[in-house]
Amino acid sequence: MVVDDEPTVRELLCAALRHAGFTVTAAATGGEALEGARTASPDLVLLDVMLPDMDGFEVIRRLREAYAPAAGGRGGHIPVVFLTARDTTRDKIDGLHLGGDDYVTKPFDLQELIARIQAVLRRTGGDPAALLRVADLELDPEGRQATRAGVPVRLSPTEFRLLRHLMVNAGRTVSKAQILDRVWEYDFSGDTGIVDTYISYLRRKLDNGGPKLIHTVHGVGYVLRGPRT
Template sequence: MDLLVVDDEPTVRELLCAALRHAGFTVAAAGTGQEALEQARAVSPDLVLLDVMLPDMDGFEVIRSLRERPGSGRTAVRGHIPVVFLTARDTTRDKIEGLVLGGDDYVTKPFDLQELIARVRAVLRRTNGDLGAVLRVADLELDPEGVQTTRAGQPIRLSPTEFRLLHTLMANAGRTIPRALILERVWDYDFGGDTGIVDTYISYLRRKIDNGGPKLIHTVHGVGYVLRGPKT
């Protein structure tokens, strides 16, 4: 797996690169947002470790730029690169903002290197692993191998996090899943009981999945969510 480490502190950057290479990864590095964009287009990484606070642009702007302008040919970058944000900002609000804006995990400084590597591997498993057979509920279909989603035959574009969330709901169709369990399965991260990120992403899914068709995603008040086909 090819990783890109983006951090403006040389000591932190070198430490991360050394630890990740020792763990078996191929690693490129950048110290600014512009360098990160250039490196990402050069190596097309499988995952980016991205500092939020960079000297020329913030990490959110970097990943937004990569995903909106992926390039082509030799400079092509995957449309949705998994991202682990690194930052000293450690409030729950900051963590939720980071994930809402496209991060797959959010690690605060100072961090334990072994825990960080474990989180990197967990994100790579979630975004690259085999999720199983094609799932169907009513006219909604999700293909984990092809990473495709359709409703009534029409393609639906989902972010990696939205895709994992929908997969979790569809794999448990008809069952109510508590918010805390969704948080654990989709993000593999503990927010100390704050499940606001789940509600945010459910609203994203509803706009894409339930727009123009019978409602499939339902709220079980005080508990969580359930995906089920329309009653006949």
């Protein structure tokens, strides 16, 4: 999740991170960031310090307090990388003492920033290149390959992004609106039919001879889970 109140910087960061293979959400205020952390549970927050409603130091204080008992075995530690023009030594020390995982100052180099994000994710167990597994389904985000029971599954780029989103959220119901936002990354003016279409494509490719993995939650969306025992 990118948190920055400058639209140009925010859009640049989102575009660069998507090009690097990340799924990205954005927030322009501290309040939006805290709500986004609650609803989207991001793997990492890229956080500006100078925000219109509260500074980034207050955001990370509230983040650490509010989500301390978060589920999933990661505690409340959503990794935070500060990205800010506040470049004094005192600011850097404060950001790191409050629980920041890295502190990058503006102006910045995009390639270095992405490398730092990847390094933080490796340290905190949120490596986006890590192999994803649900039952006998495996997805290699780095190699962009999928297998079911060891058999390769050929996927289009959109099918791959959709499957990755479902696997990252395995066991959780994701709404069609969320899928549109995270997979297609632009507004389809309320037409969620394309989600249904691509879910049907995935089912034909994944469920051929094996237990059903993608389940419909009527009136809400879809959930990917292994066979119930």
